Amino acid sequence: MTAGTSALLADGDMVTVRRLRAEDFDAVLNLHQRLDERDRYLRFFTAHPGRLDLLSRLAIEGTGIGAFRGDDLIGIAHYRPSSGDDAAEVALVVDRAVQAHGVGTLLLEHLVSLALAQGIHRFIALVLAENSRMIKVFSDLGLPCVIGRGGPELDVEIELGEPNRYLERIEERERLADVASLRTVLAPASVAVVGAGRRDDSVGRAILRNLLDAGYTGVAHAVNPNATEILGVPCAPSVSSLDASVELAVVCVPAESVPGVVEDCGRAGVRSIVLVTAGLTATPLEHRVRELVARYGIRLVGPNCFGVVNSAPATRLDTTFARRAARRGRIGVVTQSGGFGIALMDALAGLGLGLSTLVSAGDKYDVSGNDLLRWWRGDGETDIAVLYLESFGNPRKFSRLARALAREKPVVAIRGASAPAAQRAAAAHTAARAVPAATKLALFGQAGVLVVDTVTEVLGLLAALSWQPLPSGSRVVVVSNAGGAAVLGAEACVRNGLVLPELSRKTQDTLRRLLPEHASVGNPLDTSAAITADTFASCVTEVLADEGVDAVIAAGVPTGVGDPLAGLVAAPESKTVLAVRLGQLASVAPHRGIPCYADVEEAAAVMAKLSERTRWLEAGEGGLPDLTGIDLATATRLVGAYLSAHPSGGWLSRKDGEDLLGCFGIRVTRRRFGDRELLVRGQSDDVFGPVVVLGLGGIDGALLDDGSTGLGPLSTDDAEALIDSLRASKALFGGNSALDRSALAALLLRTDRIMELVPEVVDVHLDPVFVSAEGATAGAVRVLVRPRPWADHYLRRL
Template identity: 50%
Template sequence: MSVDVGSRALLADGDVVLVRPLHPADTAEVLGLHTRLTKQDTYFRFFGARPSALDKLAAEIAADPRPGHYAVGCYLRGDLVGVANYEVLSDSSDAEVALVVDAAVRAQGVATLLMEHLVSYARKAGLKRFVAEVLAENAKIIHVFADLGLRFEASVGGPERDVVMILEEDATYLDAVLKRDSVADAASLTHVLKPASIAVIGAGRRPGSVGHAVLANLLAAGYPGHVEVVNPHAGEILGVPSAASVAELARTPELAVICLPAAAAADAVEACGARGVRAALVISAGLTGTPAGTRVREAVSRYGMRLVGPNCLGVVSTDPVCPLNLTFLAGAVQPGNVGVVTQSGGVGIALAESLNDLGLGLSSLVSTGDKYDVSGNDLLMWWTADRRTELAVLYLESFGNPRKFSRLARQLARTRPVLAVRSGSGGTAQRAAASHTAAAATPAVTRDALFEQAGIIAVDTVVELVDVIAGLSWQLLPGGPRVAVVSNAGGAGVLAADACEREGLVMAELSADTRERLAKLLPHEAAVQNPVDTTAAVPAEVFADALRAVLADDGVDAVIAATVPTAVGDPGTSLVAVVPPEYKTVFAVRPGQRARVAPLVPGTGVTACYDDPAAAAAVLARLVRYERWLNQPDTGGSLIPLENPDALRAFAAGREGWLPPAAAVELLRLAGIPMVETTYVEAGDSMDAAAADLGSPVVLKADAEGLLHKSAGGGVVLDVRGADRIRDAFRTLRSRFGSALRGVTVQPMAEPGREVLVGVRSDPVFGPLVVFGLGGVDADLIADHAARLVPLTEADADLLLDSLRSAKALWSGRLDRAAVRELLLKVSRLAELVPELAELDLNPVRVRSESCVALDVRARFERPTLTDPFLRRLRD
């Protein structure tokens, strides 16, 4: 059996600790921790004096994990500073919990961290409640229990308190855990982004070297802290004193920047850890997949350091209190309000240069490279507390903990825009998928569902990213999708209108008053309908008045103003007076301008000016979708309760592989999902008894090895009437499929309706994904489907219903949308409760005016790897 070596985690002050299960070898340390307790702590722990058999108690606590017992310890720089354990009460799903924390670290959140790890393990073990008996005087431990975020009850009166904690994972508890995680993470990243002292290890005297460039950029940024260099061949570099080794530095740096070849970089990280350095930035490449890379990981864990990289561009912060530029960027970095985390150094360089060109700047930039430790999740937590960052940008090639990422990004996106560049979209086809759901749930679909649910504005290229940053930086979000186009060049206006419609925006219908006002302002040949064509003959002042008239229309949420200069004048120059930032959203378009996007007037924040109407429309559409997401109620999770969750869990226990048809039907019954009445007959059995009991007409469906598309594969016989015909159809299917036939499903013919598909596909990294689309024969013919990650909120379910290309036509009739919505939420809840459910395919689901019902079901189970994505721990 593998031994759980534990995981690194953060205390409230940013210290890195190791949290791991205890074993008999830890008995002496457990005894030592209890022996060091103060007189008051001993009284609180034992309700009196220290017990005489303390060594026996220590051995019991440090016993190996087993059903009914679990103990976890917290190690700070190798010393045991806290222990939490539970003992299950006899024949119960309740467990009694106990805590001991060294007084020296009492205010750093050790007790809370240990309790979170204990809660996570207890849930996996199926426990329902923690109970404890606490002295009323022991207010601190009562507060620890009460503030966890769990449902909490405590008795009142008397010298003791009976405490109960309900071990349900709800939004309140997750929010509390993430809040504590964010505080601790921000404290630890202070060593990276606001260090009091820095050592650059490997800075050379040669200007062309990476280390020299990093040191030069640091000095040019005006970093106010203490700086030293490690270079055994120089006494000073760029005026900075140099030491021969890490051990010989004049003082222990808070942050070490390592610019050395791979093998030497590993030596440097180990030396930094031994010296007590709190964080390392490893710019060096060539470590991953080598023994040197393994040494770096082990040193970071052993010495409790934070690490950025390796193989990265570096770190930038423009905070005026502690400006630093620890990169090899070619030029200075302009201060601004854009925070960037990127796995690609090249993307970081391109983005920094583009923002400089626009007159925008960075609040911070962290290049995570091979991402041994610090990741995108860390920066999401940092930016949550950093008010200088008003816009967050992500370039991530992989997700270590996507469920935690989703919750963090959703939290941040509620207060400021979060942008991401899609990457890794290739290879999305799953040609050997065993169900329609699996075929639809590609990696790109899963990633896009993650972004959309978290409120992330996703783009495909760095160029598009810069377009959106410019649009967000100088204009408010649009109040809705209704767009008007005003142009002095008819062709540009038409192109803009076409682009808006392609992007799903609504061309606003101008009011009669607006059209009348425009007719009085403009030449008679002008077009006063949307798109408005002022004609090229109007001077700038008249164009400005026309734009004001359109902006005053209550039916307009945003305007694209496309202008070209003429001999009469340049209407573009009039926009500055018309577009104050507190008014409706206005984007300018100047066909033929040299830059793809630029400020309308250099050095000002009036609005973004694009060289093409399509670019402006694409940005506007993304901003409209983000505004719509912001206006959704944030309910936090699936709201559909299932009647008997314990029966579902019991049903799932121990199952693997595709369920037999009868078992799949039973799964739906337990989940409260409507399924047409179904009878299953084994291939070798007689149909006589079933035929005698069945009404007419019925449909027979073959359950055969390798038969996915039943209709196309000849596996469905419709509208069969009478016992004799039923037996004949059964024999036909047995003859058609031979030994591949496992059995036949018989169902009453369903009433006519629209067929849709609802399914679940569980991803080992992202978790379960709910898929919705057109079903039946349309599933493959049209391939119109959408997906959302579990858990679905009510808003997610509504968006899923409206995300199909055919959604407008689908719901324009009298179909029971509410029933399908409820079905989606029940399927989501089923996937939450039963992690063994790897795949579910309800295809088709027949939707009518007053109901929906599944006509066919396939379900696959596999043994899940139970991990807690929200447990506070650092990357291993």
């Protein structure tokens, strides 16, 4: 925190929070001197405190942090540790001009994080009973707070830590502040296009044209020192020379001109910038731009992006340089690939679907996928969220935010770069850090995000999510007028993990009365080719009425008799229906409220994704289990003793490794023959946190590449999903298997808990893990420890 970090206040304004230094003395003294008599009385218990210079020096010499707006100090919080205790006395003061904007709460959150890193676990404070505002700040923080009663001065005691309630309060405060700050990005009252060009082929001119064609409801400005007007919009030579204020500036000037434009915007009071220009990252220009937006408190989209969209009727904003203005719809998109965003815009328009919002994040200096997850959660214009992200700045926050949004709205992600060559391309494209494919999939899967690989796949899934209800399960019947299509459809369903149920006797009897004698009444249902569209539709209706059926894939081939799909119509409150018209040119097309695909494989893959979402929603939150028998004190002493003797870290001895596992209730046994051998490995990633891998062990592990990955902290459901994700899971634990599945799940949870509670443990390798009817134990263990500073992944910061 020495260099400072940008964070948002409740109203969306940006401040810099950093440790106080000796050179801040004059600023601290000035803040104390600016307090009126009432605030001085509440802070110092007297309206006329003596030696303000001494009190200011104490704030700096203790552990103190300040909130700065530009160069102005607007609030401070500091503590002094109590002697011989893990407690500290805390004090807080905020400039009256910004009180009730969340400055005090933000400072306390950062002070809590700093205290925990220094081994402080309790704050104490003395507050006047009449200081109701300060009492509310303490009590609303979200941490256990005890306030003494019975006199003019109240004792306040706050227990620090990371209970779920505190994290929830932090996240809610951050969500409200973030949404408030994004208003000037996605719903600005005024926009200036800086670099609007006179040539028809210029990016700036295309952006201004789309802004006007979208029917933007605010005030549009053009900035170009070499023109008086563009597309009918008067031009000014700079943002600061405009007669009116500007909330959002869209900047598309040469890279070397960007810092000057950003500084001009800052001086003019611009709140947000969409930086279209590329070529800044990994150059001195990047540092200068980051410095300027932090100094002036500007939210930044990009650089190297293609704009933002908000099609809400009250805004109608389009600052992209796409071929045409975006079509209005209910789908929100955040993308680090401009090409993907443009392709998706065009493809959705061809289906009659459109965008609610789109943010092209580019190199993602500031506004990211996490920001949009917060925006969409409260946005009544968005029904589905789509993500194309090549990097993750804060995966732990992403997981919590995506999980919360996915409980309310479907979230779809493009898998992105996984092969080494693709990851190198992503790094060159947006400076993205390479993320292992298994880790990214685990992040998405645990958060309830549906993953696809191509624009074609995402389009097919969005069509189904937009037009059809979710299936209540995975039982699917394939209905077709062509035997080959019926067989291929059934195979595709099985390949995608769907279940092909038998039709009830009643349904079969009804179908036989509807169909020719040579029709094949089963699953798949081959109606034969010589039937009318009405008969085909009646068959689908009868199958959907079967209580043992969750969904239907209706595959048709037009014949001389007619198009069998012509009679299909989406029915409200009905079960899920996906159609397939073999030979159709478009990969997916609308058909009377039903998505119609060109191939049964694609329809089956989409149906599997819909079923996956149903299962995830039914699984519930899956909170962290309360694991008994953990001796954290002994584990911490054991690791601390090793690091004292080996400051740079290293591998624990076999005995110490086994003792550490014992502290977490994991048994280590000698080699046992006849048990099933697996392997479990936990590794702590600097960005993603604990990563737990389950795989086959022994000869099977050497021959078969079968493993699954989960991200900590693991819930009970996450551990079960790790087991289910093994391709060999059904063979190992299905049917009449005697293997103790629950014991394996418990071992996975305890391995994860080691790294969660003892962050110095960076690698736990259990190979083999013996699983039998009697339980699960480790056959051998290797543990790597390294010194690691305490890190707060949930602190409010940009």
